[in-house]
Amino acid sequence: MERMANSYFKEIFTKDPTLSPDEVLDCIAPKVNAEMNDSLCKPYSDEEISNALFQIGPLKAPGCDGLPARFFQRNWALLKAEITTAVHEFFVSGIMPEGINDTAIVLIPKVPHPKDLKYFRPISLCNVIYKIVSKCMVNRLRPVLTELISENQSAFIPGRLITDNSIIAFEFLHHIQSSKTNAVDLCAYKLDLSKAYDRVDWSFLEKALVKWGFSELWISRVMACVSSVKYSVKFNGKLMEAFSPSRGLRQGDPLSPFLFLFVADALSALLNKAAREDGLQGITICRGAPEITHLLFADDSLLSKPRNNRHCW
Numbered sequence: 001m002e003r004m005a006n007s008y009f010k011e012i013f014t015k016d017p018t019l020s021p022d023e024v025l026d027c028i029a030p031k032v033n034a035e036m037n038d039s040l041c042k043p044y045s046d047e048e049i050s051n052a053l054f055q056i057g058p059l060k061a062p063g064c065d066g067l068p069a070r071f072f073q074r075n076w077a078l079l080k081a082e083i084t085t086a087v088h089e090f091f092v093s094g095i096m097p098e099g100i101n102d103t104a105i106v107l108i109p110k111v112p113h114p115k116d117l118k119y120f121r122p123i124s125l126c127n128v129i130y131k132i133v134s135k136c137m138v139n140r141l142r143p144v145l146t147e148l149i150s151e152n153q154s155a156f157i158p159g160r161l162i163t164d165n166s167i168i169a170f171e172f173l174h175h176i177q178s179s180k181t182n183a184v185d186l187c188a189y190k191l192d193l194s195k196a197y198d199r200v201d202w203s204f205l206e207k208a209l210v211k212w213g214f215s216e217l218w219i220s221r222v223m224a225c226v227s228s229v230k231y232s233v234k235f236n237g238k239l240m241e242a243f244s245p246s247r248g249l250r251q252g253d254p255l256s257p258f259l260f261l262f263v264a265d266a267l268s269a270l271l272n273k274a275a276r277e278d279g280l281q282g283i284t285i286c287r288g289a290p291e292i293t294h295l296l297f298a299d300d301s302l303l304s305k306p307r308n309n310r311h312c313w
Contacts, residue, residue: 001235002235002236002238002240004117005107005117005233005235005240006233006235006240006241006243008117009105009122009231009233010243010245012122012195012198012199012248013198013231013243013245013246013247013248014245014246014247015201015202015203015246015247016199016201016247019201019204021201021203021204021207021208023270024204024266024267024269024270025204025207025208025211025266027266027269027270027272027273028208028211028212028265028266028269029211029269030211030212030213031147031148031212031213032144032148032212032213032214032215033213036144036147037213037214037215037218039140039143039144040140040141040144040214040215040218041215041217041218043091044087044088044091044136046080046084048136048139049083049084049087049088049132049136050076050080050084051139052131052132052133052135052136052139053069053072053073053076053083053128053132053135054073055135055139056069056073056128056131056132056135057069058070058073061106061125062125062127062128063102063103063104063125063126063127063128063130064102064103064104064125064127064232064239065099065102065127065128067127067128068128069128069131071128072128083129083132086100086129087129087132087133087136090133090221090224091133091136091221094217094220094221094224095224096130096224096225096228099127100127100129100130100133101126101127101130101225101228101229101230102127102229102230102232102242103124103125103126103127103229103230103231103232103250103252103253104124104125104231104232104233104234104239105122105123105124105125105231105232105233105234106122106123106125106234107120107121107122107123107233107234107235108120108121108122108123109121118194121251122198122233122251123251123252124231124250124251124252124253125234125252126250126252126253130225130253131253131254133225134225134253134254134255135254137221137222137225137255138254138255138258141258142158142258143158145157145158145258145261146158146159146160148212148262148265149261149262149265150265150268150269150272150296152165152268152294152295152296153165153261153264153265153268153296153298154295154296154297155257155261155296155297155298156257156258156261156298157261162297162298165295165296165297165302166297168292168295169295169302171285172188172283172285172292172295172302172304173188175283175285175286176188176283186283187304188283188302188303188304189302189303190300190301190302190303191300191301191302191303192300193299193300196260196299197248197249197250197251197256197260197299198247198248198249199247199248200247200248200249200259200260200263201247202223202226202227202246202247204263204266205222205223205226205259205262205263206219206222206223208262208263208266209222209262212262222255222259225253225255226249226255226259229244229245229250230242230243230244231243231244231245257298260298260299261298264296264298264299264301265296267294267296267301268294268296271293271294271303272293274293275291275293281293282294282304283304292304
């Protein structure tokens with residue numbers, strides 16, 4: 001069973017060489033301006049690093065080093081100088097120190113009595129020092145997300161609530177159910193991607209960030225965080241042999257949900273292009289309301305059915 005678990009996750013986190021994302025990348029328009037890049041890339045202060053540490057839940061499960069955030073928080077007066085120096089060195093060099101990004105994968109069952117590994121959710125337990133780096137970057141990225149991510153997405157964006165899209169989805173589905181129009185012409189699909197975070201292609205992510213207009217320095221930092229990871233699956237309380245993945249974002253890394261927003265927004269850009277250029281039609285739920293072609297809830301999507309088969313992909 002241990003070998004099966006390790007082999008299963010090695011396969012999940014291995015890049016698919018057949019993917020060609022060029023059509024999707026062509027839909028992404030630059031939105032990041034020079035002011036945003038300056039804000040993202042300016043030197044980090046010691047205070048920002050301290051704040052990042054104390055934003056971490058003190059008793060959250062520790063990473064491979066076995067040390068929870070509470071240990072660092074209670075001993076911050078002794079550890080501050082060494083840890084802030086290490087974090088500053090990463091932001092200057094862009095090189096993740098050996099061992100900092102080692103990550104334990106624990107398996108959380110998604111259903112009662114799971115009988116297959118696909119029914120487990122892999123949660124990544126990152127080391128606290130890595131989380132400090134990740135949190136620092138998140139704190140810089142969060143304020144600019146409202147201007148970058150389309151309004152179709154409601155998760156993880158300051159000033160937006162995931163319930164916003166839930167309410168719209170409720171009205172959307174109510175309109176479909178109560179409409180006198182032929183049911184074939186009005187319907188919606190819920191798109192739930194299997195292992196969505198785990199299958200994110202690093203090459204696509206990097207190229208997408210370039211298309212968005214992020215600076216080379218910011219992208220290099222992001223990719224260092226994403227690609228320097230080493231996984232060890234924790235099975236029956238024991239860490240198994242470590243392996244290096246070639247794709248995927250970690251559920252448990254503070255940066256991952258925000259990076260996934262850009263991946264999901266690429267889908268949104270593709271659908272918006274189809275609406276502009278190919279006549280893809282959404283559904284209007286009342287007079288004067290905008291057409292809805294899709295709604296995004298983090299890694300879940302609700303798509304309206306095209307009015308003719310030409311738009312069925």
